[in-house]
Amino acid sequence: MPTDTPAAAPAAPTRAEGLKAATRLTHDRLDQRIMAARIFDDRERFAGFLRMQYRFHRDIEALYALPALQALLPDLAQRSRLARIAQDLADLGQPLPPAAAPRLASDAAVPTALGWLYVAEGSNLGGTLLYKLAAALGLDARFGARHLAAHPEGAARHWRAFTTALNTLVLPPDQEQAMVAGAQAAFAAVNAYVAEELP
């Protein structure tokens, strides 16, 4: 039956949806590159993936302890995965990558930091898939693939808690672009580490 009620306007994208759209192509290229490196062929190759993850998470480790970010993102401190990645490398008898200064300054501006954290947190979603594939190498939450294991409350729920906080925090409009640039810089860092660790 015809109606003169106008169709509802499409909802404006949330901040997390905006970040996803801005980085989709980069993500998909990265995903393909990692899978093309056949990281599940053997534990040596998987260790290259762990080194890449270690170097990325070392770049952002200081952010998890920043009071300004903890105030915006509840449970931030517990989201750090660097220690688990280090343990995964130790499980496989692999040394940590050589010491290096983090790419991101520990006093990074809040929007920049949020962009980097979006990438680290979002990577948990793909991580659930990688976790399943790691089983073929005998790796799991107790050995070698600790950092890929889903959060006890479920990866999707853990991610939603993060995006809800991200979407609702108030930022000056001119800082939105800095957040997108932060996410893009994070993906660029990961790409550089993939090039070096998974040639």
Ligand code: HEM
């Ligand atoms: C082979 C490696 C990877 C695969 C197969 C993969 C796969 C996926 C999948 C299936 C999702 C969920 C998409 C959805 O539910 O909408 C996802 C999300 C995401 N991944 Fe990856 N991923 C990989 C590597 C990475 C890496 C290395 C990073 C960054 C360090 C990353 C960052 C993200 C982000 C930020 C999201 C969230 C997108 C959103 O906003 O919903 N991924 N990935």
